[in-house]
Amino acid sequence: MEFFFEVLIGGLLAGVMYSLVAIGFVLIYKASGVFNFAQGAMVLFAALTFVSLLERGVPFWAAFAVTLALMVALALLIERAVLRPLVNRSPITLFMATLGLSYVIEGAAQALWGAQVHGLELGISDEPLELGGLLLSQFDLFAAATAAVLVIALSLLFNRTRIGLALRAVADDPLAAQAVGVRLQRVWAVVWAVAGFVGLVAGLLWGARLGVQFSLSLVVLKALPVLIIGGFTSVSGAIVGGLLVGASEKLAEVYLGPWIGGGLENWFPYVLALLFLLVRPAGLFGERAIERV
């Protein structure tokens, strides 16, 4: 039984890491109804910038601040160069734009900092910690705490502030949002900047785990089942989805693995997502689409 809980909690903590990436998607989806294909590239860009600065002798917090400033600048640039000319276009057009954007950002990151693999040390020891008889990774606990802080801050921003209401309005109907005085440009810039910040946090944690390298931008593929299960429009959905994916894939690996072969955790989340699509297409916390015919 102890072993079961260790696997479960280990899975939940790993899931938090998926959630971190998924939150970035949710932000942009909430503000424009678009799946931002470039989120992975932003994670890579942030992590690569940060680690390269660190390697050039910039102190930790200065590197963090500079990277954050760069992500905000990137957000403003994207708003100006990509989103503004596409105002009031269909979501598929915006989606294609983010697809193109992902290549540009990936390319820019590697042109700027090179394509080699960097190790990243955040100064958190990865030694297992014994808590109540269970062995837990300190690093995972730190990641979970970071995610918790992020989620609380973001839900305050969305549920209580004028920006939050404006954001939902923009996603629902940009034209009407403009008519009630919402500045589309500003909302988009804010959202992309926040998504950049989330990307930075995710990039640091994932970078410390996997090394900062090109494949970091592929981590986002794991965010996809998380989003389908949690719902594309909900920050808390991204968290619950991440936990579900993390826990179920680890449990499946351990308990089903011996029966149907190992490597289960690589595909199990996608099967789970498929089941959700069949039963609950909007996910657990997503806004269900309302169509009047």
Place this chain on the structure above:
Amino acid sequence: MSAAALLELQDISLSFKGVRAISDISFAVAEGEICALIGPNGAGKSSLLNVINGVYQPQQGLIRFAGRECRAMRPHDAALGGIARTFQNIALFKGMSVLDNVLTGRNLKRRAGWLEQALRLGRAPGEDDRQREAAEQVLAFLRIQPWRDAIVGRLPYGLQKRVELARALAAEPRLLLLDEPMAGMNAEEKAQMSRFILDINREFGTTVVLIEHDIGVVMSLSDHVVVLDYGRKVGDGPPDEVRRNPEVIAAYLGTRH
């Protein structure tokens, strides 16, 4: 014109990739009046409304609103200046409740900073209450309180039209632009909507510019009628005068050749 003009358009021309939608239109809307824009489909009525609240920027002309003159409006400035509107094909936030929709209309009335709002500090708590109170008043005025918490996308068409009006009204506008507020309604609903528009005009002194096809409604509701045809202005004046204008009759009924 007796009262001072709240809105004045001067020689407005608008074209899309060479296609003229509006040519050299000028007219003035007096403070406190209900002005109807009429004309056949494609005459440029909606385009003109879009020019007034800044969705379209005309290539030529001047817009004067509340004493300020500009080449073209921008939606945000229009909203700040007190112009609110509804759309021809209902543009509501379908996933939100009726109350939230109306609250978005009061977006610009909030003064607390986002940090105050997030942490419920400083000006935020009192302001939240005031916004909600104001929104409730609008709901009561248009008699949609029973649907306060309903998701807008699930409401019937006529009610959605009313919610959209409520959202515009919540901004306490000086100028209310209504794009076919009665389209697709039956006689009873039309009468009710007319009533609401008149009440808004009388009680709050709101100036209204509306587009409507039902000539009966237009004649009974408006103080001033502007007739468009093929992007040009063909008539402008009190309803009775416009009704007798031969050019207007030609635009509407056709002439014998």
